[in-house]
Amino acid sequence: MKTIILTHGDSDGICAGAVALAANPGSPLYFTNAVSVVSDLDQARGYDRVVVCDIAINIPTAGRLKALVDSLAADAEVIYIDHHPLPEGFEAEWLISDITSSASEMTYKHFRNDLHPDMSRVALYGAIGDYRDNSDSVRDMVQDWDKRSLYYQAGTLSQGIEIGRRDYEFKRWLAMQLAKNVQPSDIDVLAKNAVIASQQENELRQRVATDVVSMRNVSYVMDQKACMSKAAIYARVYGHTPVGMSVEYREHRDAYDFSLRAKGDLNLNLIVSATAAKHGGSGGGHPLKYFLKDLDEAVTAALAK
Numbered sequence: 001m002k003t004i005i006l007t008h009g010d011s012d013g014i015c016a017g018a019v020a021l022a023a024n025p026g027s028p029l030y031f032t033n034a035v036s037v038v039s040d041l042d043q044a045r046g047y048d049r050v051v052v053c054d055i056a057i058n059i060p061t062a063g064r065l066k067a068l069v070d071s072l073a074a075d076a077e078v079i080y081i082d083h084h085p086l087p088e089g090f091e092a093e094w095l096i097s098d099i100t101s102s103a104s105e106m107t108y109k110h111f112r113n114d115l116h117p118d119m120s121r122v123a124l125y126g127a128i129g130d131y132r133d134n135s136d137s138v139r140d141m142v143q144d145w146d147k148r149s150l151y152y153q154a155g156t157l158s159q160g161i162e163i164g165r166r167d168y169e170f171k172r173w174l175a176m177q178l179a180k181n182v183q184p185s186d187i188d189v190l191a192k193n194a195v196i197a198s199q200q201e202n203e204l205r206q207r208v209a210t211d212v213v214s215m216r217n218v219s220y221v222m223d224q225k226a227c228m229s230k231a232a233i234y235a236r237v238y239g240h241t242p243v244g245m246s247v248e249y250r251e252h253r254d255a256y257d258f259s260l261r262a263k264g265d266l267n268l269n270l271i272v273s274a275t276a277a278k279h280g281g282s283g284g285g286h287p288l289k290y291f292l293k294d295l296d297e298a299v300t301a302a303l304a305k
């Protein structure tokens with residue numbers, strides 16, 4: 001069966017792609033994202049099977065994406081595996097969606113019959129890399145491995161790809177190695193980059209400890225020019241609040257990107273989208289301050305429930 005794989009370039013996406021590749025050996029694998037997928041799917045014409053992993057379906061492109069994938073699905077088997085929240089009411093026959101799992105875990109489960117059981121290790125790197133290692137099913141899978149070695153490998157992978165984030169040629173090669181179940185620590189460049197990324201992260205951690213601004217229940221840092229999810233984690237820790245946030249101003253778009261991390265089971269997605277909708281999702285100096293204040297209030301209200 002002539003298969004093509006499209007996946008995301010983060011650790012969950014690379015691992016999901018590697019697992020899909022192990023189940024569909026020799027297939028071409030491309031990296032894409034929630035915006036580019038609409039045009040990148042053009043490459044999927046003429047294949048019998050199209051596997052898409054870890055690509056969020058966003059509200060602005062959902063209609064176009066649905067029409068496009070529906071038309072592909074008329075002549076091919078489309079397997080669209082994703083774990084991001086869906087636009088309200090979004091449904092499709094080709095979609096496998098579970099917002100509590102990682103794409104890697106879902107891909108492993110989907111192709112389980114075509115995979116060596118040892119590939120669960122690669123699926124777990126992805127789950128751990130995406131912070132989705134708390135579910136019962138992942139905990140169960142972890143027990144087939146030595147936890148310390150497993151997390152060492154998962155850490156080497158997710159830290160190692162922090163350097164040279166947009167090098168898709170390298171990531172494709174990496175996915176091919178992982179599809180053969182090569183250990184991340186045995187991939188020299190990855191092992192070296194993981195050490196460099198960990199040094200940089202330690203510097204970021206110390207910077208955040210100094211720069212963090214705390215509100216009632218949300219702490220934030222601005223323009224750290226580093227991994228946003230990590231800056232958000234350290235903002236939470238050093239701001240001593242349940243929620244940490246990292247904000248970066250993007251000059252070319254005149255807008256702010258942000259990443260949030262919460263402790264416990266706050267539904268941040270819901271809180272953030274409601275607060276962002278209230279502010280029209282736009283940036284600017286003054287509006288950002290109001291947005292942060294409102295977000296802090298919304299988090300405080302959610303915590304009081």
Ligand SMILES: [Mn+2]
Pocket residue numbers: 008010012013054
């Ligand atoms: Mn991803």
